[in-house]
Amino acid sequence: MAFIKEAYSETRVDMIYELLKKEAEHNNPKDYDISVDGLKVVSRNNDPERFFEFEEFVLPESNNITINVHERSHRCTRYILLLKEEEPSNDELSGIEGTITARMKQEKAKWDYKKLEEDYNDCMQKLKECEEYAQGLQDKIYELETEKSKTSGQLTSAIVGLAGTYLSNNPNALSGIPIIGSLLGKGRQEPPQTLAGPKKDCLCSDAPQTYTGEITAGDDMRMKMALIPYFKEEYREKVKKILVQFHVNNFFVDQAYNGLEAYLNKQSKHESDKKAA
DSSP states (O other), X not given: OEEEEEEOOHHHHHHHHXXXXXXXXXXXXXXXXXXXXXXXXXXXXXXXXXXXXXXXXXOTTOOEEEEEEEOTTSOEEEEEEESSOOOOOTTTOOHHHHHXXXXXXXXXXXXXXXXXXXXXXXXXXXXXXXXXXXXXXXXXXXXXXXXXXXXXXXXXXXXXXXXXXXXXXXXXXGGGOHHHHHHHOSOOOOOOOOTTOOOTTSGGGGXXXXXXXXXXXXXXXXXXXXXXXXXXXXXXXXXHHHHHHHHHOTHHHHHHHHHHHHHHHHHHHHHHHHHHO
């Protein structure tokens, strides 16, 4: 028995019909029968005109149409035309066909598992990278906060120390550096004038006596000279820029002062703890 199994097509049905019709026209009619889902709807006969009677029994839920074309030598060609895609069952599969199908399913399952495993490993790697990145950000935030607190305290301490030392040696210079004057406060008492009076060739002699909010070329020069004893040359310009920012943005003064207070309190507590230990 020849066995042909394929998807239903009108071309195949018409081909079988034309074969039966031509054989009948040449006085060599062939027997055939047709079943729908295993139910024989056209019994065995050799009349081509009955061929399409099977269409009356095809329903929307029908799965296949089987056409058997018989030869006189008791041979038969079976056409199984599938109306729907079917899942092969263990009962229908046998021999090499069953082995091939089982092997294909096994390989597909392996491929699916491998793909899922790769996706899982990829997701775990990305998760690890995200966790490391998040931890790095946390460490960086902590580092920046610590450095900000430390730098703020050190900067304020340096500025206040610089101004206090300089003014102790130069009691008339407070008004000559208005930026530092605004940081340390106004209203410093002037010491009594000496009999010789102020030196006319000193840069401080023409310094403003009250806060003006303006910085002149003389003010700038006096500040540069004030920094010389306390900072190396490579740091003076940086310190000057910091002081200028205190003048331009007064709220930095409070921030620097608060940072200094926090730093000094922390240092004092640390010293107390060490002594207690």
